[in-house]
Amino acid sequence: MAEGTTEGPAGAGVWRLAPEGRGPVRYGPPAPEPGLPVLPELRAVLAGAADRAAPEPPGGGEAVREAACRHWARRGLATEPEYVAAGPGAPALLLALLGAYGGDVMLPRPCPAWWTPQVRLLGRRAYHVPTPAECGGVPDPYALLETVRRVRAEGGDPRVLLLSVADDPTGTVPPPEMLREACEAAETAGLFVVSDESWRDTVHRPHDTLVLSPAEMLPDTAAVLVDLSGALLPGGWPAAVARFPATPRGTWLRARTLDILTATGALPAGPVAVAAAQALEEPDAVAGRAYTAAALHGVVAAAVHRELLAVGALARPPQAGRHLYADLTPLRTGLARQGVGDAMELEDWLGARLGSPTPGGQRFADDLGALRVRLSTGPLLGATPQERLVALGSRAPLELPHVRGALDLLGSVLAGLAD
Helix, strand or coil: CCCEEEECCCCCEEEECCCCCCCCHHHCCCCCCCCCCCCHHHHHHHHHCCCCCCCCCCECCHHHHHHHHHHHHCCCCCCCHHHEEEECCHHHHHHHHHHHHCCEEEEEECCCCCHHHHHHHCCCCEEEEECCCCCCCCCCHHHHHHHHHHHHHCCCCEEEEEEECCCCCCCCCCCHHHHHHHHHHHHHCCCEEEEECCCHHHECCCCCCCCCCHHHHCCCCEEEEEECECCCECCCCCCEEEECCCCHHHHHHHHHHHHHHHHCCCCCCHHHHHHHHHHHHCCHHHHHHHHHHHHHHHHHHHHHHHHHHHCCCEECCCCECCEEEEECHHHHHHHHHCCCCCHHHHHHHHHHHHCCCCCEHHHHCCCCCCCEEEEECHHHHCCCHHHHHHHHHCCCHHHCHHHHHHHHHHHHHHHCCCC
């Protein structure tokens, strides 16, 4: 993200550079928000729990942990409540988990913008490994083994591999064989795997895309993290759950994680925990909204992908989430005419022309010199929640004037860069 956003009266993002500069973590790229009105069913649940003044106990109460168990069971992961922890959002829960486990962390490149600051906040080293050509979210297995070997030879202490089965920023899902190879490499290297599966349920075509979890392949050495905010809950209702291995080591790791959550006061808010439990049960309204929203973002993402390919830019076909990761290197000559020579300049230039955040690859631990940028589908659905709700209910969202106009603007800006 360039540096900050201010919200207009209708909620449309107005792009401007924050005076504090580029570095602060609080000016990182926004999470992939759906921008849709809150479901009435969830709003009613939250309102009904509004008189719960006390926070949940560390790691969450029984109701939300049991709901998480049933959530995972529907995805083939049998889970017991004593191996589950809930927290007020994925960042707090990941910070506690990494702090409990110890050691340096291996991450794919690119990776979600919020991962690396978590590692550095703990005083640990983050080592980024290139992703394979087919997808993002997981490191190339051979590069992972070589990087771990080199880091240890230089005195580093890598113990954890953080990966994603439905990736932000690339919007891709690792093929099962690629995920398996990455898990095998992690096992060979003696790494504990933390799988961020927050966007697993945002796959655009669930009947055509197989999503697996490392916990299926490494049941004793993999934890699962799911951020409910944005995928199942509104972004402003922070809630996340983690699943630990059903082993003595997993019991110890969960207990130590709860210690850190307690020490930092990272306890789930009572009313939000009730809403989180309801969302994890996936009643028809919640499941229907998630499915319809994923399909809508998929249709718009495919249209953006076509616009990129039409001008010679590169991008992996989007499969999940609300982003694409575009490589505009083939348009370097046209960008140079605009005074754009790196990813930081690209995010400023493109964001100003599109009127929405277009964070450069450097935000995701990618090379500054590479002309890569994350494009979001959310701003293309409309400037207000009402317009986005219309798009959600439309059988032909690409024909809606506000959606078509946003895509035409993107196409025009890209076409102006082509030789």
